[in-house]
Amino acid sequence: xxxGRGLRPYLSFxxxxxxxxxxxxxxxxxxxxxxxAWGAMNLLAYRAFYAADPSAFPMTLEQIxxxxxxxxxxLTLFMLWFLDADIFAAIRDGGVAYELxxxxxxxxxxFVKNLATRAAKVTLRCLPILVVACVLPKPYGLTLPVSAxxxxxxxxxxxxxxxxxxxxxxxxxxTTFYTMNPLGVRIVxxxxxxxxxxxxxxxxxxxDGLRRVIELTPFAAMQNLPFRIYSGDIAGxxxxxGIVLQLFWIAALILLGRLMMRHALRRVVVQGG
Amino acid sequence: xxLYLRYFSIHFKSQMQYKTSFFLTLLGQFLTAFSTFLxxxxxxxxxxxxxxxxxxxVSLCYxxxxxxxxxxxxxxxxxxxxxxxxxxxxxxxxxxxxRSPIFQVLAAKIEFSRLGRLLQAVLVFAWAxxxxxxxxxxxxxxxxxxxxxxxxxVFAGLFLLYAGICFYTLEGLEVMNIFTDGGREFGRYPLSxxxxxxxxxxxxxxxLALFLYYPFLAxxxxxxxxxxxxxxxxxxxxxxxxxxxxxxGLRHYQSTGS
Numbered sequence: 001x002x003x004g005r006g007l008r009p010y011l012s013f014x015x016x017x018x019x020x021x022x023x024x025x026x027x028x029x030x031x032x033x034x035x036x037a038w039g040a041m042n043l044l045a046y047r048a049f050y051a052a053d054p055s056a057f058p059m060t061l062e063q064i065x066x067x068x069x070x071x072x073x074x075l076t077l078f079m080l081w082f083l084d085a086d087i088f089a090a091i092r093d094g095g096v097a098y099e100l101x102x103x104x105x106x107x108x109x110x111f112v113k114n115l116a117t118r119a120a121k122v123t124l125r126c127l128p129i130l131v132v133a134c135v136l137p138k139p140y141g142l143t144l145p146v147s148a149x150x151x152x153x154x155x156x157x158x159x160x161x162x163x164x165x166x167x168x169x170x171x172x173x174x175t176t177f178y179t180m181n182p183l184g185v186r187i188v189x190x191x192x193x194x195x196x197x198x199x200x201x202x203x204x205x206x207x208d209g210l211r212r213v214i215e216l217t218p219f220a221a222m223q224n225l226p227f228r229i230y231s232g233d234i235a236g237x238x239x240x241x242g243i244v245l246q247l248f249w250i251a252a253l254i255l256l257g258r259l260m261m262r263h264a265l266r267r268v269v270v271q272g273g
Numbered sequence: 274x275x276l277y278l279r280y281f282s283i284h285f286k287s288q289m290q291y292k293t294s295f296f297l298t299l300l301g302q303f304l305t306a307f308s309t310f311l312x313x314x315x316x317x318x319x320x321x322x323x324x325x326x327x328x329x330x331v332s333l334c335y336x337x338x339x340x341x342x343x344x345x346x347x348x349x350x351x352x353x354x355x356x357x358x359x360x361x362x363x364x365x366x367x368x369x370x371x372r373s374p375i376f377q378v379l380a381a382k383i384e385f386s387r388l389g390r391l392l393q394a395v396l397v398f399a400w401a402x403x404x405x406x407x408x409x410x411x412x413x414x415x416x417x418x419x420x421x422x423x424x425x426x427v428f429a430g431l432f433l434l435y436a437g438i439c440f441y442t443l444e445g446l447e448v449m450n451i452f453t454d455g456g457r458e459f460g461r462y463p464l465s466x467x468x469x470x471x472x473x474x475x476x477x478x479x480x481l482a483l484f485l486y487y488p489f490l491a492x493x494x495x496x497x498x499x500x501x502x503x504x505x506x507x508x509x510x511x512x513x514x515x516x517x518x519x520x521x522g523l524r525h526y527q528s529t530g531s
Contacts, residue, residue, distance in 0.1 A: 030447040037451040041459045044467040048324050049316060056319045183297045191304030200312040207318045 008109055021120025028124035036129060039072035043140055058204040061139040063231040065203050069133035069142050070227045074158075076121035078165050078223040080124045080197065081190035084114060087173050100265070107261050110173060114166045126262040146232035153239065158226040160246050165222055167253035168193075174257060177264035198224040204233070218253060223244035276372070280380035288385050295386055302389030306339060310397065324466045329404045330493060331462055336397040337417070338460030338485055341424025342453075343390035349429040351382040352436040359439055365528050374523065378436065405494055416488050416502055422429060423484040423505030428453060428513040431479070437515070440522030456481050463489060483508035 046064050050057050059067070076082065087110055090096045099106055133142040145151035172189055176182045194200055196219040203214055203224050214220050225242050228234040234242055278326075288295050288448075313335060317328040326334070355378060358364045367377045408414055435449040464472050464486040475482040487504040490496040 027447065034447050034450050034455075038455060038458075041455065041467060041471070044471065045323075045459070045462055047468075048462070048466040049320050052323050058319070114296060121412050181293070181297075182300075187297055187301035188302060191301060191308050195308040195311055200308055201315045205319060208316050 009104055010112045013109055013263070014112045017113050017116030018120045021117050025124065025251065028121075032125055032128050035072040035075060035125070035197070036132065039068050039133075043068050047140075057144060059231075059233055060144050060203070063233045064202070064229070065133075065136075065140050066142055066231040067227045067233075069129065070230070071199065071223065073126040073129040074122055074223065076125055077158075077162055078119050079185070079199070080165065080168065080193045080222075082118070082206065083169055083172060083182075083186065083189075084110075085119065087113075090177055091173070092180060092182075097163050106265070107170065107258055111166055111170060114169055115162065118162065118166070125267045143229050143231065146235075150229055150232060150235070153243075154226050154230040157229055157243060157246060160243075161222050161226055164218060164246060164250050164253065167250055167257060168218060168222075170257040171260070174264055175263075194218060195221070197222045202228075204228075216245070218249035221249050279517070281383060281456065284376055284383040285385060298386035299389040299392075302343075302387060303393050304510050306390045306393040309458065309461060309530070310393070312337065313472075323462060325523045326466075327506040329401050329406070332397055332401040333405050333407075333492075334463050334489055335440070335461040336394050337420050337494035338424065338457055339390055339397070341484070341504065342428050342457040342460075344388050344421070344425040345428035347384055347387045347391070348425075349379060349432050350384055351379045355436040356439050357387055362528065363449060364526075371522050375433075377521070381502055382488070405493075412502070413492055419503075419505040420484050420488050420492075423508045427451050427480060427484055427508050428456065433458070433512075433515045433519050436518040437522040439524050452479050452481075456494055460485050480508045480511045 009042075043065060046068070047061070050061055050064075096106075102109075105212060108133060114152060133154065137142065145154060171191075172185050174180075175185045179185065196214055196217065198220070203220055205209060206214065221242065225234065229239060229242075310332075313328075313331060317331070318322070320329070323331065349512040355364075358367070358378065358381070363381075364374075364378075367374050367381075370377060402409070431449065431453050435446065435453070438446055438449070459467070460481060464482045472482055472486070474488075484505040485486055487496070487501040491498065
């Protein structure tokens, strides 16, 4: 099978999922308003902390503003608790058998499906939030990137972060082959990982010991990296390190996912009916 | 009331049939709330105070809003599934029964797994109450209980409003989450943190501050005003427009026909 032909079916999976996700426009509109309010409230809280003690604040107000608005705008791209219910259902009720008889790679199908759902959601939501955030007065709005290079790296690491997030979610799906009940793994993913990847409080705010540990985990290579590259909070050697770690984690998680999946599929029992 | 208790025990028994699922959901609720608390902790490893409020004081504030919310969510979240009730015609069945629709919607769903959040609130209270420096005399205890109860009913009012809107839209409005889930998340800091404008809005329009902020000042001894202490009672007035909105919506209700 040539590379070109080999990719085409996955592209159509991507397209179908993407178009499907684009259908929910009203929901997106309501979502945007909600997310905007959340971003604003978060920012007001940070402002109060900044006023309390500017010297203890690990970022500038501009940087935290960018971080908060990106966090809201790209929420659906990076949220770890957003998992595909269809996949869990397929594993549980045996629908996975239909996917297995296709002459395609299951890991890849699920991977592109997840990429597409997230991409569709974010396409609907991010622009309005970003536009409004741009026109907000300094320092509460979205500023321009610190340099053209930073912007380019922001885009690249953002894409890589998305791949990493999906690779991580794949591990959750595959674990369900073993546990059958997705609830347990999901709960850990939904609660603690959100905290670790800096969705609740940006990683620079964390106490030093904890921060150093988190920075080595895959969680720091998710939204944390691109958002802070954009505003110049991560630059120089730290930036190079960050990208190397990001690439390492992508390779590691995909490899692990594939191995786990091969093992799981060898012992998978599809209950009839 | 007797009927509600019947529903209560039925829901309890049915949810206890799936014990693993129940306890995992409970754990999930607990951990999600816990990560919010971790967020507060992280901020206070750097900052000694925000807007003049210390870590223990903020924790106390968080415990109040969390407890009020989880109580409301356990007993009044029947309204949360209301769009589905309208959508699948179940509400039509409710209307033909000889009991108040509000009662039936409430009794249709009691989520005990939400008590995971309540557990979190209890633990934070246990931690913060002795450390807060508040003199726990009868008046202050009564204020605290008043805050929690009033908060429960304000959140219930918001849920009712949400359901009332469904009569027109036939689907849930995510926007309402700003005040329900958002109230829970942002209520973790005393509301003055968010600035004058937000505080005023949350006083006069959606009265979260009436049970969360002003009596809190009285509790900490920062306000001598009796008015601040009895604010939670005024917050209950919020139920009135919510109920009216529900009544008007109900009169306009046309079945979806399914």
